[in-house]
Every structure is written in C-alpha cells, then in structure tokens.
Amino acid sequence: MEDTELDDERAVELSTLQSIYPELIIDANDPYCAALDVLVAPSTPLPVTFEPDQDVQRLSYLPSLHIEINLPTTYPAEISPSIKLSTTPRWLPLDVSQKLVDEAKSLWEEYGGGTVLFSYVSSLQEQAETAFGLEELTLPSNIRQELVAYSKKLKRELFDKETFDCEVCLEPKKGSACYRMERCSHVFCVACLQDYYNNCIKEGDVNNVKCMSTECGKSGGSKRKKDWLLSPKELLQIPMDRETVERFAKIKRKKKIESDPTIIYCPRTWCQGAMRTDKYPKITDVTQMDDSDSEAEEDVTIEQDGANIDDGVKKRSIGRQDMERLAVCEDCNLAFCIVCLASWHGDFVRCEPRDLNQLTEEDQASLNFILKSTSPCPYCSVPCQKSYGCNHMTCAQCETHFCYLCGSWLNPDHPYQHYNDPKFKHCFQRLMDGAEGEEGVQFGGRRGAEQAAEFWEQEAMRIQLQLNEEDTV
Known part of the structure; x- marks a missing residue:
C-alpha cells in the first residue's frame, strides 16, 4: 500500500471520528495527531479517601480522561495507534492507566490490523461510567479541594443545561431555575420551594420543611419512613434568606428541647432559659449545620393491637436517677441544682425536690391550662x-x-x-x-x-x- 493511501486512510478515520465527537481536536501541525477528553461520571458516586486526613468524599464527577492519539505511518496495516492517557490533577492509578493504553493494541490485534479508534473511544466511555472498574480510590489530601470543587461545578453546569418539570407548578423549567433535593434527588423550581418553605417557617410549622414530593419517603406495607427534614445548610443553597433559615433552626431546636424530659429550665422567673447541654448546642453558624446525626432516618412500625413505635422519640419518664445535679443556664449562666432548683450549693449538700406548692403563680396557671x-x-x-x-x-x-x-x-x-x-x-x-x-x-x-x-x-x-x-x- 502506498504512503498516500495510508495517509488518506488515517486522515479519513480522524475526520470521521471528529464528526462523531466534535470535541476532538486535530493538531494543526500534525494532521495525524489528535486529542479528546472523555467525561468521567460514574453511575454510582465513587468513594474517594484523601490521606492522611482520612476524609472520605463521594464524587459524582472526576476530572476528564485526556486521550492523545498519534497514528504512525504504517497504521493500521502494520502497527497499532499510539495512545497516551492522563488526567489533571492525576487521580487515575498508573496500573489502571497502563491497562487502558494496552487495550488499544489488543483491540487492534483483535480487528486484524483494522481501524479501531471509534471502538476504542467507545470502550473508554463505557468504562468511564464505572470509573474504569474502581470501587474506591485513595488520593493525597492536597488535591481534595480541587477534585471536590470540580465535581460540584460540573454537576451544576450539566444540571443548569437540562429541562425539568417542577413537581409543584408542573411547568417546564431550566435547571438554572431549579433545585435538586440532596437526599432524594427530586427536582422543584426555586420559586415554588422558596414560597412553600418561607410560609412553613413563618407559621412555625418546621416539621413540614421537607421534600414536597408525594412519593418521597414512602414504603410499602404497614411501615412508613420518617420524613427527612432539610438542613439549614441545604436551605441556604436553594437559596433562602439567612434570617429565615436561622428562625427555622431555632424553632426546630426549641421543639426538640421542649419534648426532651431530661432538660431542666432556669429557676429565675425572668429568664427561664434551658440548661446547657451538648445534645442541643446553641446555634452559632447556620451555614455549618447539616443535621446529619440529629436527623437519622428510622423506620416506624405500627401494629393494630397496640403501639410498637420506634422513631427516636423517648417516652417521658417519672423521676431521674444517676444524674449530676449541677446545671448551668445557657442564657443567664446561673449555676443551679436540678433537684431543688436553688442556686448551686455543691455536691455534698443534701437537698430535696422542690414541692409543688413552690410553683410560681404563672407556672401554676400554665399547668392548670395544660x-x-x-x-x-x-x-x-x-x-x-x-x-x-x-x-x-x-x-x-x-x-x-x-x-x-x-x-x-x-x-x-x-x-x-x-x-x-x-x-x-x-x-x-x-x-x-x-x-x-x-x-x-x-x-x-x-x-x-x-x-x-x-x-x-x-x-x-x-x-x-x-x-x-x-x-x-
């Protein structure tokens, strides 16, 4: 075969490949060299451990696989294409990268010396959907920020280009005007979310600040899943006003404290603040609150012949044993005894529980009303x-x-x-x-x-x- 025929065959293959993949770039100085980036978007987010911090991130997108193609003079009749693979920053293990490079030669041999670029690129795209067979990845911590930022940026860019039907107003909206819920992936337009959540928080109905999809959290049979409440951090991402989100976080915390029978309140009538506790820390920065541990999802089992309920809510108990008597008010910093509600008198002073007759007139009126x-x-x-x-x-x-x-x-x-x-x-x-x-x-x-x-x-x-x-x- 003459050189001109080989040159034409190489040029035709690259031209055909470029028509299929418009993002393919052919080198202006060498018409038989080209480069292509393959999107790496695992169907299941890839767990990546960054050492030595041992920080684990599940990434939906990883930096693209850069393919450099060089077609030798005797390709495809006598030699396979020359392939170089790289990522920036480098995250793909060297052994996996080398295996992918060797696949080009194996494919060429399987085709009996024919053109293989389209099949090879298609194979790389298919493998990219499974992160090239990787189930987990360990990388140095110095590239963590770059990889996490890349994944979030690309995820947002691709989302903004799509069109979605809002599940509330049922109108088609561009992704740039929508928000995808973090836990369940349901999509709503930002206007509907803001209107609904603002009304819920304004009325103090914080238990309804959750996904609005009628299918979200449902399961078959007699069991039902406890609804996930949105975290303050996610509300800010929708976005919602910080003042509104702070109100949501405070009301939610207040409801939890009021339903906890172990919480004692300050005996000062002008204060009535709750005791300090690590269980319900005071809210300082709502941007860092994700409630990942306080909103653990649990199944609720309800039976016909009596209640067998286990949803994380503790039943109120009578009396307290084996508890430290010292408590400190989170508002006025008064140190007091949780048994007699007097100012703190030390561990070695015997005290008795306060008699019901010692209730203030306001406390008694409140109790009578309840x-x-x-x-x-x-x-x-x-x-x-x-x-x-x-x-x-x-x-x-x-x-x-x-x-x-x-x-x-x-x-x-x-x-x-x-x-x-x-x-x-x-x-x-x-x-x-x-x-x-x-x-x-x-x-x-x-x-x-x-x-x-x-x-x-x-x-x-x-x-x-x-x-x-x-x-x-």
Missing part, C-alpha cells in the same frame, strides 16, 4: 390542643395518631375505624364533636377524669352553699 385544655400524646406525652376540626389527631412531635376525646392510640392506616366501632362507646360516632369548640364536650381518659373531678368539686360546693343557706333561714 391539664384542662390539652390532650397528651399517648406515646411521647407532648400536650396537644385542637383549635377546630375532627377528633383524629396527629402529634406534631412524634406523628403518632390518637383520639382527642379519649387519648387512645389510633391505627394510622385506619384511624377513623375507632369512631365507627360500637365497642368504643365513649367515642362512637363522635368524630366531629367539638369541631367548633370544646365547650360542653365530654372527654374520656385523663381529661374525662379531670372533668369529673371538677364537676364533683363544684357540686360539693353547691351543696355546701345550699346547706349554709338553709341553716341561716
């Missing part, structure tokens, strides 16, 4: 008050379903069966009792006992007054 106007959750004991609507309640803290009238646990799959079953005489066909107000409503359970006690107390006073009047006459 006992008279709320029904406790049968699982976590958080007081719940109904403003209107039916008597099927869902606890805002642990999401337990219960009856507002008698305090009984309800099956979340069939919550209204309780009101249609004659064996529950007190609640039978009373689903809407008290829908407009609680005046005149007869309760069962603890509130029923409180009502009965109040009635007989008033009745006893009435009889006593009547007897006094008769004696006077």
Whole structure:
C-alpha cells in the first residue's frame, strides 16, 4: 500500500471520528495527531479517601480522561495507534492507566490490523461510567479541594443545561431555575420551594420543611419512613434568606428541647432559659449545620393491637436517677441544682425536690391550662390542643395518631375505624364533636377524669352553699 493511501486512510478515520465527537481536536501541525477528553461520571458516586486526613468524599464527577492519539505511518496495516492517557490533577492509578493504553493494541490485534479508534473511544466511555472498574480510590489530601470543587461545578453546569418539570407548578423549567433535593434527588423550581418553605417557617410549622414530593419517603406495607427534614445548610443553597433559615433552626431546636424530659429550665422567673447541654448546642453558624446525626432516618412500625413505635422519640419518664445535679443556664449562666432548683450549693449538700406548692403563680396557671385544655400524646406525652376540626389527631412531635376525646392510640392506616366501632362507646360516632369548640364536650381518659373531678368539686360546693343557706333561714 502506498504512503498516500495510508495517509488518506488515517486522515479519513480522524475526520470521521471528529464528526462523531466534535470535541476532538486535530493538531494543526500534525494532521495525524489528535486529542479528546472523555467525561468521567460514574453511575454510582465513587468513594474517594484523601490521606492522611482520612476524609472520605463521594464524587459524582472526576476530572476528564485526556486521550492523545498519534497514528504512525504504517497504521493500521502494520502497527497499532499510539495512545497516551492522563488526567489533571492525576487521580487515575498508573496500573489502571497502563491497562487502558494496552487495550488499544489488543483491540487492534483483535480487528486484524483494522481501524479501531471509534471502538476504542467507545470502550473508554463505557468504562468511564464505572470509573474504569474502581470501587474506591485513595488520593493525597492536597488535591481534595480541587477534585471536590470540580465535581460540584460540573454537576451544576450539566444540571443548569437540562429541562425539568417542577413537581409543584408542573411547568417546564431550566435547571438554572431549579433545585435538586440532596437526599432524594427530586427536582422543584426555586420559586415554588422558596414560597412553600418561607410560609412553613413563618407559621412555625418546621416539621413540614421537607421534600414536597408525594412519593418521597414512602414504603410499602404497614411501615412508613420518617420524613427527612432539610438542613439549614441545604436551605441556604436553594437559596433562602439567612434570617429565615436561622428562625427555622431555632424553632426546630426549641421543639426538640421542649419534648426532651431530661432538660431542666432556669429557676429565675425572668429568664427561664434551658440548661446547657451538648445534645442541643446553641446555634452559632447556620451555614455549618447539616443535621446529619440529629436527623437519622428510622423506620416506624405500627401494629393494630397496640403501639410498637420506634422513631427516636423517648417516652417521658417519672423521676431521674444517676444524674449530676449541677446545671448551668445557657442564657443567664446561673449555676443551679436540678433537684431543688436553688442556686448551686455543691455536691455534698443534701437537698430535696422542690414541692409543688413552690410553683410560681404563672407556672401554676400554665399547668392548670395544660391539664384542662390539652390532650397528651399517648406515646411521647407532648400536650396537644385542637383549635377546630375532627377528633383524629396527629402529634406534631412524634406523628403518632390518637383520639382527642379519649387519648387512645389510633391505627394510622385506619384511624377513623375507632369512631365507627360500637365497642368504643365513649367515642362512637363522635368524630366531629367539638369541631367548633370544646365547650360542653365530654372527654374520656385523663381529661374525662379531670372533668369529673371538677364537676364533683363544684357540686360539693353547691351543696355546701345550699346547706349554709338553709341553716341561716
């Protein structure tokens, strides 16, 4: 074969390859040399350990594989193409790189001395989807920042070019106007997210600051997954105002503290701050809060014949044992004893729990209101008050379903069966009792006992007054 024919065959192959891959660059000084970058986007993010910090990052994108192609004079009849592979920065192990280079010669031999560039590049693209067979990677820490930044930048650039249908407004939007949820990957337009989350946080409904997809967090059978709440860090990425995100973080922390029976409050009536605790650290910088440990996802199991619930909410206990008595208020820094609520008197001073008669007038009024106007959750004991609507309640803290009238646990799959079953005489066909107000409503359970006690107390006073009047006459 003449040199001109070989030259034409090499030129035709590179020209054909360039028509398939427009990003292929042919060297202006040497028409038989070319370069091409292959996108490395593993179908499953690749765990990368950076030493010596032992920091593990799961990267969705890695710097492209740069291919340098040189077609020798006797290619393809007598010799295979010359291939050089590299990455910047260098992350691909040398043994893997050499194996990929050797594949070009093996492929050429398999084709019996034919043109192989298209098949070779296609093979590299397919292998790039599995990170060239790598299940994990160990790299020096000095390139961690560059690789992480590259992955985030490329991920955003590719996302911005796509078009998505927002799951709320159902309108097609460019990725640049959308946001993909970090944990579940559902996509919504930024305007819908901001409107919904701003309203939730403004109204204090922080338990609904989660993915808005109706399919998110669902599982089959009688089990359901606990919804993931967004972290303050992710809310800022949507983006949302920092002031709003700080309000979200503070309300969320306040709800957790109030539902924790181990938290003691400052005895100073003008303060009433919570005790310091590592469990609920004070919020200093919302940009660093990801709540990865405090929002662990757990399954909730609910059975028909009683509640078997394990969702991370601790049941309130009576009394405390084996606890240190010293506590410090996080607001006014008062050191006090958690047993007697006096200023700290040391470990060797015997003290007694404060008597209920020592409650302040405000504390007693608050306690009386809670006992008279709320029904406790049968699982976590958080007081719940109904403003209107039916008597099927869902606890805002642990999401337990219960009856507002008698305090009984309800099956979340069939919550209204309780009101249609004659064996529950007190609640039978009373689903809407008290829908407009609680005046005149007869309760069962603890509130029923409180009502009965109040009635007989008033009745006893009435009889006593009547007897006094008769004696006077």
